[in-house]
Amino acid sequence: MTPSDPRMSRPRRRLPAADMARIAVFAALIAVLGLPGQFHVFGNSVPITLQTLGVVLAGAILGAWRGALSVLMLLALVAAGLPLLAGGRGGLGVFAGPSVGYLVGWVVGALVVGWLVERGGRRPGVAWVLPACLIGSALILVIGVPIQSLVTGVPLGETIALSLAFVPGDTLKSVAAAAVVVGAQRAYPDASPAARRERLSNRGG
DSSP states (O other), rough: OTTTHHHHHHOOOOHHHHHHHHHHHHHHHHHHHHTTOOOOOOTOSSSSSSSSHHHHHHHHHHHHHHHHHHHHHHHHHTTTTTBBBOOOOOOOOGGTTTTTTHHHHHHHHHHHHHHHHHTTTTSSSHHHHHHHHHHHHHHHHHHHHHHHHHHHHHOHHHHHHHHHTHHHHHHHHHHHHHHHHOOOHHHGGSSSHHHHHHHHHHHOO
């Protein structure tokens, strides 16, 4: 490899400090939404919490990759032992418990919500953002439920039945997230994920 090799001179892409700050803010938001606590319904070993609202908001406001990174940042802190999940849970043991599939689903959900919202243009309306939030919330369940069944040994059909209790709350959280996102993007249209992508493309060009 010679000094003139383009691989030597190619600059490494790094997240701007402002993006890192936004990622950290949404990681903190997800943690704060765990403060109201958790509650179990019908004996389900996985609790209902408000933290999925923060996950959906992270994807919808930050965009796909930054939203997913905010969730990963939170999970890294949880793995390090910080009690940032609802109910004061933290540590590596969380990732061996029945909630682990839902935590994986958080990352995927934020990624997919962000990807969908980005494709709604600079100012996507409720008719675009709400389905994106609902799809992301549904993906969390699609990933979480089978893994919960595997970890707990409860038959999949029974786990699905127990997890139906999540649906009303997840629907309400998606509606709330869509309202917040649409309001924020109307007030600050240049802050939408699509607008940021457009600016980055223009800089690259």
